[in-house]
Amino acid sequence: MKAILSWGASLLVTCSISAAQTTSVPAPPGRMVNIDGRKLHLNCVGQGSPTVVLEAGLGDSSLAWSLVQPKLATATRVCSYDRSGTAWSHDAGPQHGLAKAADDLDRLLRTSGEPPPYLLVGHSWGGWLITVYARRHLENVAGIVLVDSSVGFDPPVIEKMPEPQVGGPPAGPLTMKKSSDEDDPFKKLPASADKAYQWTQSLPRFDDVDDPDEPLATVQAATRGEFPLDSKPLVLVAARRGGAMGVDTEKGKMIRSKVLSLSRESTLVYANSGHHVQLEQPDTVVAAVRKITDKMRRP
Numbered sequence: 001m002k003a004i005l006s007w008g009a010s011l012l013v014t015c016s017i018s019a020a021q022t023t024s025v026p027a028p029p030g031r032m033v034n035i036d037g038r039k040l041h042l043n044c045v046g047q048g049s050p051t052v053v054l055e056a057g058l059g060d061s062s063l064a065w066s067l068v069q070p071k072l073a074t075a076t077r078v079c080s081y082d083r084s085g086t087a088w089s090h091d092a093g094p095q096h097g098l099a100k101a102a103d104d105l106d107r108l109l110r111t112s113g114e115p116p117p118y119l120l121v122g123h124s125w126g127g128w129l130i131t132v133y134a135r136r137h138l139e140n141v142a143g144i145v146l147v148d149s150s151v152g153f154d155p156p157v158i159e160k161m162p163e164p165q166v167g168g169p170p171a172g173p174l175t176m177k178k179s180s181d182e183d184d185p186f187k188k189l190p191a192s193a194d195k196a197y198q199w200t201q202s203l204p205r206f207d208d209v210d211d212p213d214e215p216l217a218t219v220q221a222a223t224r225g226e227f228p229l230d231s232k233p234l235v236l237v238a239a240r241r242g243g244a245m246g247v248d249t250e251k252g253k254m255i256r257s258k259v260l261s262l263s264r265e266s267t268l269v270y271a272n273s274g275h276h277v278q279l280e281q282p283d284t285v286v287a288a289v290r291k292i293t294d295k296m297r298r299p
Contacts, residue, residue, distance in 0.1 A: 026196045028088040030062075030081075033112045040108050041088035042081045046073030050119040050142035050296065052289060053109070054080040057124030057276075058208055061087035061200055064123065064186075066193035067282035072289055079114055081105075085206035087196075096208055098215040102132040109140075117142035119292055121285070123278055124149050125208075128219045131262065134229055135222040143233035143292035146259060147277050147285055148243050152219035153258040154251075185276035227264050233295065234263040235288040242274040267291070 030043025043062055044051075052072055054065045062080035072078045083101055084092035092100065109118065119142045122130035127149025134141045189197055209215055222228065236259050240246035245256050260266040269288055273280035 026199055032088070033108055035104065035107045035111060038090040038092065040081060040084065040104065042079060042108060042112055044077060044079040044114060045069065046077050048076035050076065050117045050293060051114050052076055052078040052119045052121060054078065055120065055122040055126030055130050057126050063189065063193050063197045063200065065278060066189050068278045068285050071282065071286045075290065076293055081108060087200045091206065096210045098128060098132060098218040101129050102136065105129065105133050106137060116140035119143045119289060121145040121147065121289060122149055123147040124275065127151050128215065132218055132222040134232065138230060138232065141232055142296060144229065145235045145237065145288045147237045148239040148245065148275050150245060150255050151223060151259050151262065152216055153255050154244055185274060185279035188279045223262060227262070229263040231264040233292045234266040235269055235291060236260055236266065237269045237271055237277055237284060237288050239275055239277050240270055240272050246270060
C-alpha cells in the first residue's frame with residue numbers, strides 16, 4: 001500500500017469539527033446518530049437489501065462517495081458515513097485506531113437500525129477497516145468490494161504529521177503522490193457536494209491513528225489463516241494508474257493475489273483511473289457492487 005498511496009513518512013489525517021470554527025457549517029445530508037454520548041454522521045438513501053455500506057479512505061469523508069451513492073440508491077439501500085472526527089462526526093476522544101473505527105462502525109449500524117446483510121465497500125484505508133469489521137461480524141456480511149485497497153499486504157510507514165499552519169495544504173487525498181496525468185479527483189464532485197467538501201478542508205486536522213503500529217497489527221490479525229472471509233463474494237477493483245496493484249509487476253501480482261485469497265469467491269476488476277476510482281470512474285465501482293447484488297437476487 002506504500003506504493004499505492006505514497007504515504008512515505010507521513011500519516012494522512014482527516015478533519016474534525018471544532019467549536020471555535022467560524023466557517024458556516026453546511027447541513028449534513030443525512031442524520032446524526034448518538035454513539036456512546038457522541039454523534040456520528042450517517043447518510044442512507046434508497047430502499048432494498050442488501051444494505052450497501054460505503055467506507056471512505058484515510059483523509060476522506062462520506063463526500064468521496066457523492067458520485068457512487070446516488071447511482072446505487074436506485075436499486076438498493078446505500079449508506080455512507082463519516083468516521084469519528086471527520087466532517088460532521090464528533091471526535092471520539094483520545095482513543096483512535098483501526099480497531100476503534102471498526103467498533104464504531106458496528107455500533108453505528110446497530111444503533112441506527114440499518115438492517116443486515118451489509119455489502120461493504122471500502123476505498124484504500126477503508127478497505128482495511130471493512131475487512132476487520134467483516135472478519136468480526138461475518139454473519140452480517142453479504143459481500144465485500146475493495147476499491148484499490150491492499151488490505152495491509154503492502155503496508156505504509158505511518159508517522160505523526162505535525163499540525164499545519166492555518167490555510168496550509170489540505171490533509172488526506174491531496175497529499176498523495178499522483179501520476180503525471182492525474183488531476184485532483186475531487187474536482188469531479190457535483191456543486192452541492194463540492195461546497196461541503198471545501199468546508200471540510202477548512203477544518204482542523206484530526207489524527208485517525210494514535211499508535212502507528214496498531215493498524216497493521218489489527219488488519220493482519222483479521223486476515224490470518226486460509227480464506228479468512230470464507231466464501232463471501234469479494235471484488236477487488238484495482239486502479240491501473242497511481243497504484244501498485246494495477247501495475248504489471250511481480251510486486252503488484254503478489255499484492256493482488258493475497259487480497260483475492262481473502263475469500264474463496266473473489267474477482268479482480270481493473271479501472272483505468274488513479275487511486276480514487278470512485279471519483280474518476282464511479283461506474284466501475286457501481287458495476288462491482290451490482291455484480292454481487294445481482295447474484296444475491298437470482299432465484
